Amino acid sequence: xxxxxxxxxxxxxxxxxxxxxxxxxxxxxxxxxxxxxxxxxxxxxxxxxxxxxxxxxxxxxxxxxxxxxxxxxxxxxxxxxxxxxxxxxxxxxxxxxxxxxxxxxxxxxxxxxxxxxxxxxxxxxxxxxxxxxxxxxxxxxxxxxxxxxxxxxxxxxxxxxxxxxxxxxxxxxxxxxxxxxxxxxxxxxxxxxxxxxxxxxxxxxxxxxxxxxxxxxxxxxxxxxxxxxxxxxxxxxxxxxxxxxxxxxxxxxxxxxxxxxxxxxxxxxxxxxxxxxxxxxxxxxxxxxxxxx
Numbered sequence: 001x002x003x004x005x006x007x008x009x010x011x012x013x014x015x016x017x018x019x020x021x022x023x024x025x026x027x028x029x030x031x032x033x034x035x036x037x038x039x040x041x042x043x044x045x046x047x048x049x050x051x052x053x054x055x056x057x058x059x060x061x062x063x064x065x066x067x068x069x070x071x072x073x074x075x076x077x078x079x080x081x082x083x084x085x086x087x088x089x090x091x092x093x094x095x096x097x098x099x100x101x102x103x104x105x106x107x108x109x110x111x112x113x114x115x116x117x118x119x120x121x122x123x124x125x126x127x128x129x130x131x132x133x134x135x136x137x138x139x140x141x142x143x144x145x146x147x148x149x150x151x152x153x154x155x156x157x158x159x160x161x162x163x164x165x166x167x168x169x170x171x172x173x174x175x176x177x178x179x180x181x182x183x184x185x186x187x188x189x190x191x192x193x194x195x196x197x198x199x200x201x202x203x204x205x206x207x208x209x210x211x212x213x214x215x216x217x218x219x220x221x222x223x224x225x226x227x228x229x230x231x232x233x234x235x236x237x238x239x240x241x242x243x244x245x246x247x248x249x250x251x252x253x254x255x256x257x258x259x260x261x262x263x264x265x266x267x268x269x270x271x272x273x274x275x276x277x278x279x280x281x282x283x284x285x286x287x288x289x290x291x292x293x
Contacts, residue, residue: 015277022273023266072266082263086255091267094252102241102248106233109171113229116172117179118222125187125214126206142184145177153236157243167237167246174236175229182225186218193217227283231276 075082081091120141127134148156153174160170190196196213200206215222241250249268256264 018277019270019273023270026269027266081267084261084264086259086261091264098249098252105168108168109175109233112172113175113179116176118183121180121183121187124184125191145180148177154239157240161244167240167244170240175233179229186221190214190217224283227279230279234272
């Protein structure tokens with residue numbers, strides 16, 4: 001029990017440290033970016049001197065990153081994530097309102113990306129040596145994946161937007177070739193193992209070979225790929241939602257960056273870092289468990 005508690009404390013300290021460093025880095029980058037001390041609201045000619053003075057006072061209050069960070073964590077202890085000036089709303093409400101849309105899009109993107117990417121990878125591993133058609137399928141699918149991977153996620157989102165596709169479908173297109181590229185190499189190697197050839201020679205059905213021999217061989221790496229795909233999906237969701245106009249956290253992060261909304265940007269950056277770190281730790285634990293087995 002002591003060892004388990006010590007391990008849990010170590011993981012929690014690691015998560016807290018990495019999230020803190022990520023938030024501080026985001027704050028420093030925003031604070032010292034070009035134009036960080038310019039507020040476009042000051043261009044509004046209807047504002048009087050009192051309103052302009054209030055805007056400048058608010059900007060000066062957040063100018064010192066260290067002071068703002070201490071005040072932020074003091075509020076965080078009491079459940080207060082701060083206030084977004086660019087959206088005129090509490091940050092807690094903004095995240096609660098936008099999170100369901102992003103989670104839904106990520107679920108669609110990951111499910112579709114894995115279904116297509118892993119499905120094509122399995123077919124390549126199974127048939128690439130069986131006939132000339134299998135070799136051609138391998139070459140064609142690899143070339144198509146390479147072509148899609150060469151396109152920025154923002155460009156794919158724009159093309160899909162003109163075609164009327166939703167943000168979840170764009171994430172499927174973005175993630176599927178990445179999953180296929182990694183899974184293909186793993187499954188080709190697994191299908192080429194000697195015990196797979198022996199099982200096929202003894203008349204074992206292909207589905208049994210897949211579930212009993214191929215996938216177990218590649219399971220640790222596929223689990224690591226699963227965590228990586230979550231990180232890739234979160235990173236792709238920001239430009240995809242911004243271009244497609246989806247009301248999710250990605251679009252909110254884009255708006256926070258363009259408006260230099262330091263409180264909102266720090267919260268979203270730390271939230272993304274927290275989800276990514278948890279996914280990686282989960283992957284590490286699953287991989288270690290599979291290796292022990």
